[in-house]
Amino acid sequence: MGNEVLFPGDTLGIIGDSSNGIRLAQTAKRLGFKVIVYATNEGSPTLADADVKIVGEFSDKAKLQDFAERCDLVMYESEHISSEVIAYLQKFTKVPQGSETLEIVQDRLLERAFFEQMNINIAPYATIVSLEDVYQAVSSIGYPCVLKPIQKGFGPKRQQIIRKQTDIAKCADIIDMGTYILESWIPYNKELSVIMTRDYDGNLAYFPVIETRYKENRLNEAIVPANIQPDVEEEVKRLAGEIVSGLKYVGALEVAFYLTESGSLYVKRIVPALHNSGYVFDKATNVSMFEQHLRTLVKMPLVDIKLVQPAGMVMIEEENIDDIRTQWVLKNNWYYTFFRYPESMRPQPEGYIIVLAENEMEIKQQIESTGIWDDLSKE
Structure with a gap:
């Protein structure tokens, strides 16, 4: 082996x-x-x-x-x-991707302990095993905050946003299901992520930093290049590189951040696998996320990644299909990919669209002018 x-x-x-x-x-x-x-x-x-x-x-x-x-x-x-x-x-x-990094990121307590060991900014949090713990932790964490199970993958049904003291009682319905963390809600201006590959020798190759937007905890939009200052992009990549250097992992992965109004960066998560924000690189760069990932794993030479074209990616949900038909016959710079999921595997995204333009502002204008994704909101 x-x-x-x-x-x-x-x-x-x-x-x-x-x-x-x-x-x-x-x-x-x-x-x-x-x-x-x-x-x-x-x-x-x-x-x-x-x-x-x-x-x-x-x-x-x-x-x-x-x-x-x-x-x-x-x-x-x-x-x-x-x-x-x-x-x-x-x-x-x-x-080659291994199991160790998965073990860390699938447990929110292990993940936060890892970030703390790396001395990386994270949202303040507390470990919760009872309703009384929530009342005590809120006094130091403050409002708003969110209660999450330490195991990931349950989705919003096992989470509770706490905006005021009367919301704490709502946690009683889920608190007996296991150990939780109570995490401060970070006010942020942008969500950013960087997809990178790490080879067997620990060498890193970075894709351009992505600006992302979410709807109901699901990625809905990704745009490159991100509308940020060069020093912010450099810091995102530096922090991501430090984080990945502490992992036993080979292949492509994503590190996501919150950028606050003051310019501070807080790490949001690590995704030690392919992430759908990277679909934007189908057209934006000279190599796709998928090919660079495969090249890393099979020990082919890695492509020197270059931005070829500003691009945006929007996910297609089932409720978008009728509206997409109009754009299908109008837009000559929109590129479509559909997944063909069967009914038994719904709900899943129907696919995604890559939008090309001269700059990120024009990309956003094209997407917003359709009215299809007007309800985009922060995660």
């Missing part, structure tokens, strides 16, 4: 059901690799691009072992796959 170069004809495994797997499989096939996909849903569109399809639960160790032993290398395309599953696969094949 060494780190030898892989060539066309070798076998790459992809585990997961998200939209990242679709593009990853397509890119791997274009580069000449045989692709085996392990998915939990037989309707997963990633399976359509697989040479070999395996459908099974992540708890099915026999199927997982069979999958791993067929592959020269396995990739996970989402940070939501259990670190325990990845650690099990590592017994039978190479998984």
Whole structure:
């Protein structure tokens, strides 16, 4: 299980059901690799691009072992796959992304302890195991704040925003479900993220910094280049590099930040996998996120990343489809990608659009003038 170069004809495994797997499989096939996909849903569109399809639960160790032993290398395309599953696969094949970083980021307490060890700015927080803990912690953290389970992946249903004291009682319905953190709400002007790749020797390659916008905790818009000063971009990359240097990880990953009005940067999260904000690099740079990720893992030379064209990416949700039809026949600088998820896997994004223009202001004007995404709000 060494780190030898892989060539066309070798076998790459992809585990997961998200939209990242679709593009990853397509890119791997274009580069000449045989692709085996392990998915939990037989309707997963990633399976359509697989040479070999395996459908099974992540708890099915026999199927997982069979999958791993067929592959020269396995990739996970989402940070939501259990670190325990990845650690099990590592017994039978190479998984260069590893399981250690997943283990850190899937537990909010471990993640924050890691950031504190790196001396990186994070939102003030407290560990919560009872309703009384919430009352005590609010006195030091202040309003507004948000209660979140330490395990990620539950979504808004296990979170509670606390804007005033009377909101604390609402936490009683979820507080008995496990350990939580209470985190201060950081007022910010922009959300920024940087996608980068780290090779086997620890060398880093950065994509341009992205300005992102969210709707109901889901990424909706990503624009490059971000409308920030050069010193802010340099600091984002410096901090991200420091963070990644403390991880055991090979491949592409995202580090996201809040930028406050005063110019302070607070780290929001690490995504040790492909992230959909990186779809914007399909057109914005001279190499896509997916190809650079694959090049890193199979030990091809990495592309010297350059911005080719200012670009924006907006996600297409089911409620956007009718309005998108109008733009379909009007816009000659909009580029569409659809995921073809079956009804059994909804709700999922329908796809995304890449918008090209001379600068980020024109990109925003094009998107906003349609009225399709008027309800974009901060996460």
